Amino acid sequence: MKISEVSEKYNLSVDTLRYYEKAGLLPNVQKNAGGIRDYSENDCNWVEFIKCMRGAGLPVAVLKRYIELFQQGEQTLGERKQILIDERQKLIEKRDTIQATINRLDFKINVYEQTIVKREKELLQGK
Amino acid sequence: MKISEVSEKYNLSVDTLRYYEKAGLLPNVQKNAGGIRDYSENDCNWVEFIKCMRGAGLPVAVLKRYIELFQQGEQTLGERKQILIDERQKLIEKRDTIQATINRLDFKINVYEQTIVKREKELLQGK
């Protein structure tokens, strides 16, 4: 698969794909004789994984470390699991922070709604 | 209230507080004859609001716009309400993205756990 196809498939720019590769997130992408990338199905699965994790805000450096460990084989299973547990915990905190802010916005939006309705009524009564 | 006290109260650095002010998020902080800031209770409430919104990831530029409109009085009620509705919607999407990633991590962590337990058993059996 060419880089433009992967770009289209996952809605990531070709620049971002090359950037991820340079950053160590896609260490296995093969190149043909002419130096042109040919993404395997496995590469694509990694792209999809990285896109998902980045979408939730996991830092590139953390993903790089995870992939590094993955490359090293089974003796890193524990460390990899711990990374995922740590990041999961951070996401839970982030989600809860966001939820609290949504609740606050809900309240504020309601106050605005009521105020606006009140102002409209006053206007109709020619106050 | 002095800047150091506000900094302590809301756990924001004095640099951040001055940055927010320069960025237009705290337009009303008064200064005494010597040029030293004196935060009112109202200023503090804005600091708290900004801290909360920034904590959820609302951009400084959006908050600046919101505060600008607030300064302009009642004729901007509708526009202000719309900003909050838009940002609320983005937060909901962000929260859902994060939740989906948490679920994915939960699954992956379980797979790791099972794999690790399996490897340990094999080790005990001298495989």
Add this chain to the structure above:
DNA sequence: TCTTGACCTGAAGTTCGCTCCAAGTTGTAT
């Protein structure tokens, strides 16, 4: 064969949100 578009590289540039620095002023305790 020629052109054109997609690909390549390394490096520089951009945006965001702070964070730090230099150099100077103010307020307070002794």
Add this chain to the structure above:
DNA sequence: ATACAACTTGGAGCGAACTTCAGGTCAAGA
């Protein structure tokens, strides 16, 4: 009066995650 900590400003610097650029190579169609 003197020290010294806390305050002030404008501007530079930083880390993260891209994004763009310059200059070149490659592959396919007319």
